Amino acid sequence: MDTLQVIILALIQGLTEFLPISSSAHLILPAQLLGWEDQGLSFDVAVNTGSLLAVVIYFRHELWAMAKAWTLSIFKRELCAESKLAWWIILATLPAIFFGFAAKDFIATHLRSAAVIAVTTVVFGLLLWWADKKGVRQLNEYQSGWRKALFIGFAQALALIPGTSRSGITMTAGLMLGLTREAAARFSFLMSVPVSLGAAILVTRDLLKSPDAVDVQALTLGTAISFVAAYACIHYFLKIISRMGMTPFVIYRLALGAVLCGFIFL
Template sequence: MEIVQIIALALLQGLTEFLPISSSAHLILLPIIAGWEDQGLAFDVAVHVGTLTAVIFYFRATIRQLIFDWIRSLQQRQTVGESKLAWAVIIGTIPVGLAGLFLDDFIELFLRSPLVIAATTILFGLLLGWADWKGKRNRQEEQMGWKDIFIIGFSQALALIPGTSRSGITMTAALMLGLTREAAARFSFLLSIPVIFLAGGLETVKLIKADQATDWFALTAGAVFSAISAYICIFLFLKLLERIGMWPFVIYRLVLGGFLLFLFS
């Protein structure tokens, strides 16, 4: 891989993983538009490691508390501190984990086309805008009930369709359920940790089976650049979200979807 390709794809992964605009769509489209060869599974694993590192480091204090309270809840067999939020992250991951296990091959074969990405980019962009407009935005993530958690968890499974956006669809569901923008984003980011870990693990298994040659420079650089850009993205997104809302991302999705329809239809 050329250094320009490494940096561009790594920065793109880091920026789009946590914004409601679909990282998978951008990673599929950029090589097509730029005329690059596919970056390969090893590089995908590396940039996933980068974004996972960034979100864990950013929420390190929260994660420590969630793990501590979760263990105490198991010992005491009752809710302790933030243990309900920890259970929410675990339960919210189950639907996408099962869907990814059973539908991964189907998605790879039939749903990675530019026209599918265009359609989902527009459709779920409009849904995000509607949720941001109509949502009551009066609850925090700690106030979610089990029904809310299941709804957000099942919505996350839709993100396996390229162009949907994992962060976008979980924030959309959370906003519809009355969470504030910042609470929706925080819960979405916490949900991303096991999902990125599972996705990276699945790609690692594929990589081992493929027995491909390894470009360690590309992998290291990809992980570093994706981690840096992801951390900056999380920081700025949470800082500015209440001020700017979701509509800049909705407009971007509509423009991108329209451009793809024009380009590939």
């Protein structure tokens, strides 16, 4: 990849990973629409690591409190709001792990296409709009409970389909279950930590088996740009989401779906 391609793809990853518009769709599309070669496993690991570092550092206080409380809940049987949230995040991660292993080959072979992305972009965008308009928006993330967490976890598994958007579908599920916009976003962001970490480990394992050469400069630049973009995205998204709502992202998804359909059928 040349430097421009690295910058564009890293910005796409960082800005779209935590917005409800699908980072995987935006990373697949440049290769298909602009004729770029696939960026490869090593670059996927790099930009994913950048966005993972961003969410870990941004929520470092919450994650540290959850980790301490979770440890105490195991060894001293002490439960509090932070330990419960930690257990719920773990529970919500299980469906993605199961379906990820079960369906990854099928998804990689049959679903990484512009046509699938066009459909999922529109369908799940409309579902996000409906959830945002109809949700009661009364609960915070500490009031979610294990049943709601598991439901959001199954929703997260749908994000294995390109174009669905992991953050988008988990926020949609949270809004449907009565979480506020901010709580649905925070729960979604916290859920991204174990999922992103697991994905990075698996892709790194595949990378170590790959004979492809590694461009250290491109990977370093991609990681740094993805980190800065993702951190800024998280910060400003949480500040404006309560006032702005999900409608602008729904409009964007519908417009993107229309553009994709134009590329496909024209």
